[in-house]
Amino acid sequence: MNTTLRTDWTVRDICAGFEFSDAEGKELYGLGGKLTIQPEYQRHYLYAEQNGKREHDVIDSVLRGYPIGLLYFNKPQTDADRFEVLDGQQRITSLGRFTKNYFSVEDAHGFPHYFRTLPAAEREKFLATPLTIYICEGTESEIKAWYRTINISGIELNKQEIDNAVYSGAFVTAAKAVFSNSTNSNLYVWKNFVRGNVKRQELLRTALEWVVKSSDDKKVAAYMSAHRDNGDIAELENYFAAVIDWARAVFPNLRDEMCGLDWGRLYETYHANTYDATKLAAEVDELFAQDDDVITSKRGIYEYLLSGRELTNLLQIRYFKDAVKRTVYDKQTKAAQAAGVSNCPMCAAAGGSRSRKIWALREMDADHVTAWSKGGDTTAANCQMLCKAHNRSKGNA
Ligand SMILES: [Zn+2]
Numbered sequence: 001m002n003t004t005l006r007t008d009w010t011v012r013d014i015c016a017g018f019e020f021s022d023a024e025g026k027e028l029y030g031l032g033g034k035l036t037i038q039p040e041y042q043r044h045y046l047y048a049e050q051n052g053k054r055e056h057d058v059i060d061s062v063l064r065g066y067p068i069g070l071l072y073f074n075k076p077q078t079d080a081d082r083f084e085v086l087d088g089q090q091r092i093t094s095l096g097r098f099t100k101n102y103f104s105v106e107d108a109h110g111f112p113h114y115f116r117t118l119p120a121a122e123r124e125k126f127l128a129t130p131l132t133i134y135i136c137e138g139t140e141s142e143i144k145a146w147y148r149t150i151n152i153s154g155i156e157l158n159k160q161e162i163d164n165a166v167y168s169g170a171f172v173t174a175a176k177a178v179f180s181n182s183t184n185s186n187l188y189v190w191k192n193f194v195r196g197n198v199k200r201q202e203l204l205r206t207a208l209e210w211v212v213k214s215s216d217d218k219k220v221a222a223y224m225s226a227h228r229d230n231g232d233i234a235e236l237e238n239y240f241a242a243v244i245d246w247a248r249a250v251f252p253n254l255r256d257e258m259c260g261l262d263w264g265r266l267y268e269t270y271h272a273n274t275y276d277a278t279k280l281a282a283e284v285d286e287l288f289a290q291d292d293d294v295i296t297s298k299r300g301i302y303e304y305l306l307s308g309r310e311l312t313n314l315l316q317i318r319y320f321k322d323a324v325k326r327t328v329y330d331k332q333t334k335a336a337q338a339a340g341v342s343n344c345p346m347c348a349a350a351g352g353s354r355s356r357k358i359w360a361l362r363e364m365d366a367d368h369v370t371a372w373s374k375g376g377d378t379t380a381a382n383c384q385m386l387c388k389a390h391n392r393s394k395g396n397a
Pocket residue numbers: 344345346347348386387388389390
C-alpha cells in the first residue's frame with residue numbers, strides 16, 4: 001500500500017459540494033463531488049448525537065487554529081479521479097454541516113455563531129484552514145485490513161461496523177436498508193425484543209447472530225463473507241421474522257424484561273414445543289408478582305417457563321424450599337451421629353459444649369455453601385444446615 005501526505009487541501013476544498021442528508025444510504029460528497037465522505041460501509045453520522053459536543057469541538061479547534069488530526073482517504077484502484085474517506089468521516093461531516101449552517105458554536109463570550117454570522121475574515125480563515133490528509137492506494141484487501149487497525153477517530157468502531165467495512169458489498173447494503181434503518185416501521189415491534197442502537201448496527205448484529213445460531217464473531221464474519229456479493233437477504237430477514245413472530249405468539253404481553261433476551265437461542269431450543277399462551281401469560285404474571293429478593297432474576301422467568309419449570313437456576317431463587325432443607329438435614333444429621341459430632345458443622349468445628357449437640361430441624365437454618373451473593377445456587381447440592389446462631393453469624397450469605 002502506498003501512502004501520500006497532502007497538506008494543500010483546505011476546509012473549502014474538502015467541503016466543496018457538500019450537502020447533508022439524514023436519510024440512510026445517502027452518500028455524502030466533498031471535493032466538488034470527487035470525494036465520497038460516507039461510503040456505504042461507513043457508519044452513520046454520530047457526532048451530532050451526544051448533544052453535538054464532538055461536532056462543536058471540531059469547529060472550535062479549527063476556529064482556534066488547532067489541528068483536528070489526520071484524515072485518511074482511500075484512492076480506489078478502479079477510479080483514478082475519486083477518493084473515499086477511510087477515516088475522518090465524522091470530522092469532515094462536522095465541517096460540512098457547519099459551513100451549511102446546521103449548527104452554531106459559541107464564541108469566547110458565550111455568544112452563539114452560525115457560520116453565516118461569523119465576521120467575513122473569520123469565515124475566510126476557517127475555509128482557508130489546510131487539512132492534513134494521507135492518501136492511501138492499494139488493493140481492497142490491503143486497505144480494509146489496515147482500516148480494521150486504524151480506528152483512531154473519536155468514536156470507536158464496534159465489531160459490526162468493522163465487519164460492514166470489511167465485507168462491504170451488496171449484502172451489507174441490503175441488510176442495512178432493513179436492520180440499520182431507523183425509519184423501518186417494524187422497529188416498533190422489534191425494539192420490544194432486541195436491544196441496541198440501530199444506527200450503530202447493533203440490530204443487524206443480533207439478526208446475524210440469530211441466523212448463524214451463534215454469537216461467535218468468526219461465524220458471523222464467515223456468513224457475511226459467503227453472502228457478500230449477494231443482495232438477497234431473504235434468509236436473514238425470514239429467520240429474524242420467524243424468531244420475533246414466535247416470541248410474540250408465545251409471550252404476547254410485552255414487558256421490559258423481555259428485551260435483550262437471546263430470543264434466537266430460545267427459538268432454536270424451544271420452538272418445536274407446544275405452549276398455551278394464555279396459561280403461560282398467567283404463569284408469567286404470577287412469577288413477576290413474587291418479591292424481587294425471592295426471584296432475583298425476573299428476566300429468567302421466560303426461559304424457566306419455556307423449559308417446563310426445569311431450569312430453576314435461571315430465576316436465581318434466594319430461599320431454599322422446605323423439602324430441600326429436610327433432605328439436607330436428614331443426611332447431615334445421620335453423618336453427624338455416626339461421627340459423634342454436632343449436626344451443625346460450625347458447632348462441631350468450634351469445640352466446647354455444643355460440639356456434639358444434635359439440633360432439631362426447627363433449630364436450624366439453611367445456608368448457601370457457595371454464597372448466594374457469589375453466584376451459589378439455591379439447590380440441595382449447595383445447601384448446608386447450620387444452627388440458627390451460626391447461620392446468623394455467617395451473615396446474609
Ligand atoms: Zn452451630
